[in-house]
Amino acid sequence: MKDNFLNYNNYVSVDCVVLGYNEVENKLQVLLIKQKGPEPNTAELFKPQYAIPGDLIKEEESLDEAAARILEDLVNVKGLFLEQFFTFGHPDRVKDPKDADWLSTRRKDPLARVITVAYLALVRIDQINPSAGYFAEQTTWRSIKKIPKLAFDHNTIVSKALDIIREHPEQHLVGRELLPNKFTLSQLQNLYEVIQNKELDKRNFRKSIKNNEYLITLDEKQKGVLHKPAQYYAFKKPKK
């Protein structure tokens, strides 16, 4: 009877596309890590590649918890915006020869299939301080316009994340996640322009954004700027 039991087993990982917004330079960047092996000085064992942060899930954690743990380990910040967006599970997604060396330092069975659940995180670059964790030799921000060749199928994963955020920026509350607590409408417009990669008309942008139920006008203006001071705004806390 035991012969009828199914027994396929797989690795399951969570990978995080961390999009960081640099307000000063008005740039949207993605957080990459440089792979490292499990031991110090394992660099000679393989040619490290850039990758997005990810890890196998642990036995007792949910997928959401795994994503939070990976980010916490990497950027030492809790409570970031995190959203599952797609699961990548092609049998060959970790079987490119370019990835064999790194896997051999990390897995008992380097050719085993890995199914990965991908998450999107949004952060303000100036608010976090990524530091190499136990799975990263170093971390680096790269412009979403110049993403290098990444390990595994991570280029595909990043592309899909960008598609999703561009589709519905307002649904992803990008303003709340990527701007300071108080901000001007010009700051908000700059952010939308970077995400959508196109210029927006000031008057029309203001008309449409002012319908946003979450936007509230603060009782405060800019001070000390060399021009007409702008009104500050904030986001209401989400309903739920």
Add this chain to the structure above:
Amino acid sequence: MKDNFLNYNNYVSVDCVVLGYNEVENKLQVLLIKQKGPEPNTAELFKPQYAIPGDLIKEEESLDEAAARILEDLVNVKGLFLEQFFTFGHPDRVKDPKDADWLSTRRKDPLARVITVAYLALVRIDQINPSAGYFAEQTTWRSIKKIPKLAFDHNTIVSKALDIIREHPEQHLVGRELLPNKFTLSQLQNLYEVIQNKELDKRNFRKSIKNNEYLITLDEKQKGVLHKPAQYYAFKKPKK
């Protein structure tokens, strides 16, 4: 050194929410199976529950392929519309006592965690003939308004599928999937009304739907009906 290797292993399954449209009764239903064990006459080993069709993935198949296989085995139809929509991976999602008996007939380690990638399928009820496959004792259609208690977290999975189809019916090409090759605008409107669970104004529906780039007017009308015969329409094939 081997001690540093990570070694968490998991079952990965694909579950399919099959939504079927019954045009005559204008009902949207979900396809459920009644669980069966791997051997004939195993019903006495456990109390079978209703569930959505799903199965562990096989070693060499992609997630999409697994979903197609599961449906093919169940409904003997290939080439259905299929879309991945979410992955459910809570550590306890298969550990409810109600599910222990069935798992014990199917798994070497019934308490092992199972992560499931959920797919949405759209079908015309009159076009397919679901038949009990190797994992189903029997199959049944149930109205989306009266879904019984299901095995595992399948009620949650079905709910999420319904949320998704209601959000963007046109993006899911529900017309193409759920109507005959030629159809009237009233048929199309009925379908949208069932999915969105609200009534639509005929004139406004026609105005908006006629902007649909995929809709074409056929050179044919209804015949033999006891009223003004309606024009037939069809959908163009999707671009790619």
Add this chain to the structure above:
DNA sequence: ATACTTATTGTATTTTGTACAATAAGTGAT
């Protein structure tokens, strides 16, 4: 010719999207 049933269509109104440029409110220099 009439009754019956569903298909089809238009108009007025509101809302939303788009294109486009002048004025306002600060600072710093004179």
Add this chain to the structure above:
DNA sequence: ATCACTTATTGTACAAAATACAATAAGTAT
């Protein structure tokens, strides 16, 4: 006090899309 400079802020005309609402058309059956 005035002026130059910089960014913030606002309105108007037009087009497009969403909404509310009811009369006429084309068949069949009697």
